Amino acid sequence: MHDQLTSVDDALHYLLEHTQPLEAREVRPLTEAIGRILADPVYSSISVPPQDNSAVDGYAVNTRFISTDRCLPVSQRIPAGHTPKPLQPGTAARIFTGAFIPEGADAVVMQENVQAQEGTTEQNGTIIKLPDTITPEQNIRPKGQDIQQGQVVLPAGTRLRPQELGLLASIGTADLPLFRPLRVGIISTGDELAEPGTPLQSGQIYNSNRYMLHGLLAQLPCNIQDYGIIPDTADATLSALDKAAAKCDLIITSGGVSVGEEDHIKNSIDQLGQLNLWKIAIKPGKPLAFGAIRETPIIGLPGNPGAVFVTFNVFARPFILKSCGALSYTPQSFPVPLGFNIKKPGIRREYLRVKFTQDPATGPCLEAYPNQSSGVLSSACWGDGFAIIRENTAPQCGDLVEFIPFSVL
Ligand SMILES: Nc1nc2c(c(=O)[nH]1)N[C@H]1C(S)=C(S)[C@@H](COP(=O)(O)OP(=O)(O)OC[C@H]3O[C@@H](n4cnc5c(N)ncnc54)[C@H](O)[C@@H]3O)O[C@H]1N2
Ligand code: MOO
Numbered sequence: 001m002h003d004q005l006t007s008v009d010d011a012l013h014y015l016l017e018h019t020q021p022l023e024a025r026e027v028r029p030l031t032e033a034i035g036r037i038l039a040d041p042v043y044s045s046i047s048v049p050p051q052d053n054s055a056v057d058g059y060a061v062n063t064r065f066i067s068t069d070r071c072l073p074v075s076q077r078i079p080a081g082h083t084p085k086p087l088q089p090g091t092a093a094r095i096f097t098g099a100f101i102p103e104g105a106d107a108v109v110m111q112e113n114v115q116a117q118e119g120t121t122e123q124n125g126t127i128i129k130l131p132d133t134i135t136p137e138q139n140i141r142p143k144g145q146d147i148q149q150g151q152v153v154l155p156a157g158t159r160l161r162p163q164e165l166g167l168l169a170s171i172g173t174a175d176l177p178l179f180r181p182l183r184v185g186i187i188s189t190g191d192e193l194a195e196p197g198t199p200l201q202s203g204q205i206y207n208s209n210r211y212m213l214h215g216l217l218a219q220l221p222c223n224i225q226d227y228g229i230i231p232d233t234a235d236a237t238l239s240a241l242d243k244a245a246a247k248c249d250l251i252i253t254s255g256g257v258s259v260g261e262e263d264h265i266k267n268s269i270d271q272l273g274q275l276n277l278w279k280i281a282i283k284p285g286k287p288l289a290f291g292a293i294r295e296t297p298i299i300g301l302p303g304n305p306g307a308v309f310v311t312f313n314v315f316a317r318p319f320i321l322k323s324c325g326a327l328s329y330t331p332q333s334f335p336v337p338l339g340f341n342i343k344k345p346g347i348r349r350e351y352l353r354v355k356f357t358q359d360p361a362t363g364p365c366l367e368a369y370p371n372q373s374s375g376v377l378s379s380a381c382w383g384d385g386f387a388i389i390r391e392n393t394a395p396q397c398g399d400l401v402e403f404i405p406f407s408v409l
Pocket of ligand 1: 188254374
């Protein structure tokens with residue numbers, strides 16, 4: 001029987017169209033905001049830096065008042081954090097990195113380029129000999145160089161990385177308006193599953209998807225509600241989904257979405273709500289299901305761990321980020337030459353687990369893990385990204401394909 005498959009692009013488009021961004025917000029301190037999404041734009045009430053200041057340790061001078069012998073007495077000392085006096089005409093000021101430039105100075109000379117001669121008495125202070133060329137503005141970091149007072153520093157929807165936290169701290173913001181984390185329920189299905197740490201009985205395998213999903217969700221602004229393992233029965237599946245739907249903003253299941261009579265996720269979604277998508281032209285991960293139980297969206301990932309890793313990143317991750325209010329939710333890909341041949345075109349878009357390598361003679365290229373079976377999770381641990389082989393194409397060695405490094409996920 002010929003399967004009617006939805007393309008990856010159509011499925012992703014559909015999923016993202018059916019994302020309801022969270023309305024709930026909360027205010028949290030900087031120290032709790034890593035990975036979270038800003039709910040409002042942040043404006044700066046100050047300029048950064050707040051005043052012109054020195055980029056180096058050295059001497060502040062006025063380039064228009066330098067005597068022909070290029071020698072100047074030092075009239076004040078300005079450590080960072082202290083307010084300078086105006087520069088006395090015809091003198092230099094000893095200045096340190098980050099200290100504010102005194103009024104009347106227009107350049108700073110690095111101390112390595114100056115000969116300083118200590119005076120012998122207090123009245124007879126240090127004299128410096130300046131280099132031949134000094135350009136106005138040199139070594140001065142102007143007020144507002146980084147941020148101007150009143151400017152939008154970060155727009156709503158920004159996902160906060162360490163550098164954004166630093167930037168927000170630099171304008172004095174202590175508490176941030178954030179979207180509240182998405183409550184994501186995870187359910188592992190399968191009679192064959194045993195928990196790590198317990199002995200394996202005959203017929204069992206360890207539940208790896210549960211822990212991979214914990215790790216994948218921990219990198220996103222989510223609170224995980226873990227419903228553990230549910231057995232392959234209609235009753236257990238219906239009751240777990242019903243319970244999760246009442247508590248969560250999104251349900252993610254693994255396994256039980258294929259066509260066998262032991263696969264109950266699809267029928268349960270049908271029974272409790274509606275199934276909107278099933279069977280995608282993706283390899284691995286074809287039987288992925290998407291629907292809703294009452295108001296709660298559900299993404300049914302296939303059971304094979306390789307398929308979970310791919311379909312989570314291709315579908316669930318952008319869905320979650322958009323639901324959390326993020327402005328940017330699809331990962332950046334980069335064109336990189338394949339280091340091997342694709343034998344024949346396929347009707348499913350394939351996400352190969354590959355390694356980025358640098359050949360000294362031929363340059364960068366992608367190498368594939370030899371076994372791309374969706375039951376072989378070693379491919380994702382060996383690899384450092386996905387190579388996307390688009391449907392109905394068979395790129396050859398040297399052809400450019402899209403590469404998504406795992407590090408951008
Ligand atoms: N007749 C057909 N059979 C299958 C088809 C098909 O089109 N027709 N599709 C195959 C594909 S492709 C996939 S992918 C799987 C997906 O099936 P399910 O989502 O129903 O997954 P399960 O059957 O429950 O499990 C598949 C596989 O993965 C193992 N598994 C499940 N959960 C976990 C877990 N938490 N940790 C580790 N491993 C897990 C499970 O033991 C199975 O080996 O269906 C194919 N069959
Ligand atoms: O498409 Mo399935 O994901 O081969 O394992």
